[in-house]
Amino acid sequence: MSLRDKIETDYKNALKSKDKNKISTYRLILSGIKDLDINNRSGPNKKETDDEDIKKLLKKMIKQRSESIEVYKKNNRSDLLEIEQGEVAVLSEYLPKQLSEEETINICKEIIEKTGASSVKDMGKVMGQLKQGYSDTIDFSKAGALIKELLNK
Numbered sequence: 001m002s003l004r005d006k007i008e009t010d011y012k013n014a015l016k017s018k019d020k021n022k023i024s025t026y027r028l029i030l031s032g033i034k035d036l037d038i039n040n041r042s043g044p045n046k047k048e049t050d051d052e053d054i055k056k057l058l059k060k061m062i063k064q065r066s067e068s069i070e071v072y073k074k075n076n077r078s079d080l081l082e083i084e085q086g087e088v089a090v091l092s093e094y095l096p097k098q099l100s101e102e103e104t105i106n107i108c109k110e111i112i113e114k115t116g117a118s119s120v121k122d123m124g125k126v127m128g129q130l131k132q133g134y135s136d137t138i139d140f141s142k143a144g145a146l147i148k149e150l151l152n153k
Helices: 003-017 020-041 051-074 078-092 101-115 120-134 140-151
Strands: none
Touching (some): 003 020, 020 051, 020 078, 120 140
């Protein structure tokens, strides 16, 4: 079952159970997927929208909501905060589980040793290795900061 089919099935189930929060989140996801379809059909690089495209869309949506969550925390808007956190929970269901910070640190150290990176100039090599092996399971914004910190020691 493709990711798109799974999302559509879950959307139908949310409609049946009348879960308003999930319904609105699924509608956002499906709308984003339709936009992807339109973009992929036009232009020189015509292709079908695949699971990788949908995963990128979901990651982007999670990142947007995470930024909103930070703003709502600073401004004590718990009503909006709960909505965003609920959306992040629904979006995260369709992505592989993200590694913990401790696991990310260990992987970064391992790759730094393996590549022989010694300064921030070598950061591209390390990030390239990370993207090859862990593109779905590591948060690269956090990993980038960790790698910089580790290379500056």
